[in-house]
Structures are given as structure tokens and as C-alpha cells.
Amino acid sequence: DTGVSQDPRHKITKRGQNVTFRCDPISEHNRLYWYRQTLGQGPEFLTYFQNEAQLEKSRLLSDRFSAERPKGSFSTLEIQRTEQGDSAMYLCASSLVGDSNNEQFFGPGTRLTVL
Amino acid sequence: GENVEQHPSTLSVQEGDSAVIKCTYSDSASNYFPWYKQELGKRPQLIIDIRSNVGEKKDQRIAVTLNKTAKHFSLHITETQPEDSAVYFCAARRPRDDKIIFGKGTRLHILP
Numbered sequence: 001d002t003g004v005s006q007d008p009r010h011k012i013t014k015r016g017q018n019v020t021f022r023c024d025p026i027s028e029h030n031r032l033y034w035y036r037q038t039l040g041q042g043p044e045f046l047t048y049f050q051n052e053a054q055l056e057k058s059r060l061l062s063d064r065f066s067a068e069r070p071k072g073s074f075s076t077l078e079i080q081r082t083e084q085g086d087s088a089m090y091l092c093a094s095s096l097v098g099d100s101n102n103e104q105f106f107g108p109g110t111r112l113t114v115l
Numbered sequence: 116g117e118n119v120e121q122h123p124s125t126l127s128v129q130e131g132d133s134a135v136i137k138c139t140y141s142d143s144a145s146n147y148f149p150w151y152k153q154e155l156g157k158r159p160q161l162i163i164d165i166r167s168n169v170g171e172k173k174d175q176r177i178a179v180t181l182n183k184t185a186k187h188f189s190l191h192i193t194e195t196q197p198e199d200s201a202v203y204f205c206a207a208r209r210p211r212d213d214k215i216i217f218g219k220g221t222r223l224h225i226l227p
Contacts, residue, residue, distance in 0.1 A: 043215075095213060106159050
């Protein structure tokens, strides 16, 4: 499968615990985006990387959230001291700048449930 | 700030009839408008898109229109089929960073 992959697909955790999600973009895609989608809403932008550089962070991304893309390939999103309000689907997308439409391809998402 | 408004939030149409979803955007720098279909528990899938230098685009039963002056764009699905039932998101993307702002979605029900 050469699409965007995310791991894990589902995560259930207790409030206060730390969680880390991984995204593997399509090979050679230089941009990687993280979005959060809550029930009944559209995806909301969290942050994005061009290669290994994190270029923008949404106000939605509190200090408890951190994202990395150390080698410009896979990315991790960590949430510290999780809260019930963090329960959502976390979507990753990647794109190749300079491609015909710079289309973003979405991964299957990681569904986080905080008890 | 950046915002995309989408209406209606829920839409029910008889199989074979047409469905129309309307959106407005606020960021005049947006130049690309994708539409996504999302089935329950699955990732958003791009179904059609339109660039700001084009007023209309059609792909089989799906068409999109764009009024850049009014910052309105719409999705039209003709001859609807049961498999069209899903949540549809409009979105606007700005060229600076390709950041996508999504609407809140329209849940489309195709009635038998």
C-alpha cells in the first residue's frame, strides 16, 4: 500500500495519560499536515511540515500538543496529559508541492478516546 | 479570520433527484476549492475540485460552480444513487501553504 498510513488506528486512554500517534506519508511527499476531526464536524487544521520544518501551528494546538517530523519523512503527534476534550479523529495528510494540484492525500486516521 | 460556511447541514433527496450543497469562504487568497466525500469511519476522499480561474467543472454526475466575486461555490449531484449517501465537505485552500479550511459538512441521505 503506497498511501498515507497512520498508527495506531484506535487508541483508548485514561485522562492524564500521554499518547503518541505516527503518520507515514506517501514516499517523497514533502508536505505533511495534521488535522483533528470531532464528531459531526469537518477536519480542523492543526499543523504542517515542509520537509522537517514545522511551518505553522494552529491556535487549537495547545502546549500539551507537540508534533515532529525529524527526518522529513514520518511524523509523530504527541498529546500530553490527555483531556476528554481531546477525543477525536486525528487525520494526517501529505502532498507534493509542485504536483499538478498539490493534492493532499489523507490517511485513515487515528481515533482517540479519552476516558 | 479564515472561515468556510456550508449549507445545509443535512439533506435528504429521493433517489434519482438532484442534490445541491452551497458554501461560502472568507479568505480572498483562496484559489483552490476541493470537495470531499466521507463515509462513516473512513477518510475524506476528494471527489472533485475547482480552481479560481474556472467558473464551472463537471465530472459525470457531479458538477461544481464557483463565483469568485461573491466567494460562493456549490456542489451539484444529479441522478442521485444510494451510494451517494455520505457526508460531503467543501473546502477552500490558500496558495501560500496549501492549508485547507473545511466546512462543517453536509450529511446527504438518498431516500429509496
